[in-house]
Amino acid sequence: MKKEDEKVLSGMVMEVSGASYVVITDTGTEYRCRTFPGTKTENGDTTLVAVGDRVELKIIETGTKLHEAAITFVLPRRTALTRKRDVRRNRSKEKVQVIAANIDQLVIVVSAFEPLLNTRLVDRYLVFAESEQMESVIVVNKMDLDDSSETRELMAPYHALGYRIIYTSAEEEHGMEELQEALAGKLSAFSGHSGVGKSTLINQLSGQQDRLRTGETNVKTGKGLHTTTNAVMLALPCGGHLIDTPGIREFNLSDITRDNLRFYFKEFLPLMQQCAYSSCSHTVEPDCAIVQAVESGRLDPDRFESYLALYESID
Ligand SMILES: Nc1nc2c(ncn2[C@@H]2O[C@H](COP(=O)(O)OP(=O)(O)OP(=O)(O)O)[C@@H](O)[C@H]2O)c(=O)[nH]1
Ligand SMILES: [Mg+2]
Ligand SMILES: [Zn+2]
Structure with missing residues (x-):
């Protein structure tokens, strides 16, 4: 291997197909990559490499057509879009399956x-x-x-x-x-x-x-x-x-619960403190500021219907 090939390259994962990854480096070269037992990650027990991941590479071979490299390091993810756990098809070992990162x-x-x-x-x-x-x-x-x-x-x-x-x-x-x-x-x-x-x-x-x-x-x-x-x-x-x-x-929606759903309807936030109960779910409680705002036309009734339907759908 030539010396200049040994410098660390960094790039982004563009494509995942089985155990093979396409990475584009910051200088715009595409590499076909694999991981190896020494591949390090900052992302714990999740999918090792996902589309959107920032990675570091070590070049294995520089052919004229196909560039090949090993992924040595997967950087910490800013965000991760994760897949719902499918118990019937859970072939992978990782706890959380990542569809796309960052x-x-x-x-x-x-x-x-x-x-x-x-x-x-x-x-x-x-x-x-x-x-x-x-x-x-x-x-x-x-x-x-x-x-x-x-x-x-x-x-x-x-x-x-x-x-x-x-x-x-x-x-x-x-x-x-x-x-x-x-x-x-x-x-x-x-x-x-x-x-x-x-x-x-x-x-x-x-x-x-x-x-x-x-x-x-x-x-x-x-x-x-x-x-x-x-x-x-x-x-x-x-x-x-x-x-x-x-x-x-x-998508994995397991982080959305009956308790926190109300925080994700952003128009509820300024009114919530006026509900009689501080933990008001805006469903059955008396003196609910959200229900009153819907009745007086200050909040959109369709959005509130969506809230109720989502609330019901969560167990
Ligand atoms: N009239 C009209 N038809 C469209 C338009 N955009 C897409 N279509 C048609 O809608 C159909 C579905 O389009 P796709 O792009 O395959 O839809 P998709 O969202 O990728 O679907 P999935 O991959 O199944 O999730 C195709 O027949 C398209 O030609 C549009 O702006 N106007
Ligand atoms: Mg499509
Ligand atoms: Zn309320």
């Missing part, structure tokens, strides 16, 4: 139609993002199918709460500049119901058509067929990176 923002993708905009799902995602202390952006795609003002009316409460909403049509290439601007310089995770157009948006953004497979919407159910399985990171021409993730059903 995400700056969760991009919640919904569509105006096919599938119809579902604000309950938006609320589930927002609660998740708040609980993980991740920034969130809401993308409403397929606006070319929207011939009324209904979609924007449905989104008005989110706008009022200060969430950033970007209206797009991947099909007609509308709103793409605004989306690019929101993604620039950040690591974003795209998530949303199957068929809303995540892969189509990502293909548009990457400038590489068909980089990700897109699915035809199922004619019978109106739902998209789920075509995205692996987390793969894309480098965007605008300088950001993004990851297409599985839907929220695959």
Whole structure:
């Protein structure tokens, strides 16, 4: 091995396939990598290497085409998007399975139609993002199918709460500049119901058509067929990176409890102290400031409905 090959390189994991990883170094070279028994990590008993991880490499071989390296060190993660534990399929040894690491923002993708905009799902995602202390952006795609003002009316409460909403049509290439601007310089995770157009948006953004497979919407159910399985990171021409993730059903939501759910509806926070009981769940207690605010129109009743539905769904 030549001497200059022995210096430590650092980079980011772009792709995971089995025990093989694609890492791009800070100077822009791609390496096909493996771990070895001496690979060190700062992340405890979790997935050793995930998409988005910052790693250090030792070069094994520098061929003309394929660069190969060993991952020597996995740096501490700022954030981790983790997978729900599947007891039936728990082949891996680690306690926590990481889908993606170091995400700056969760991009919640919904569509105006096919599938119809579902604000309950938006609320589930927002609660998740708040609980993980991740920034969130809401993308409403397929606006070319929207011939009324209904979609924007449905989104008005989110706008009022200060969430950033970007209206797009991947099909007609509308709103793409605004989306690019929101993604620039950040690591974003795209998530949303199957068929809303995540892969189509990502293909548009990457400038590489068909980089990700897109699915035809199922004619019978109106739902998209789920075509995205692996987390793969894309480098965007605008300088950001993004990851297409599985839907929220695959996420680990075990940190959200009946006790802490109320803290993830940010409009509740300024009113909560006025509830008669300091630990008020805003469900059955008397003199609840949240219920009163909903009744007097100060809080959005749909958001409160989402809160109640989520509260009920947690055991
Ligand atoms: N009319 C319209 N159709 C769109 C738009 N964006 C995507 N589609 C179509 O919607 C269908 C589903 O798109 P995908 O990009 O595969 O959806 P996805 O969110 O990646 O779906 P999963 O990978 O299953 O989660 C495809 O037939 C797309 O052509 C849009 O802006 N307008
Ligand atoms: Mg997809
Ligand atoms: Zn209350």
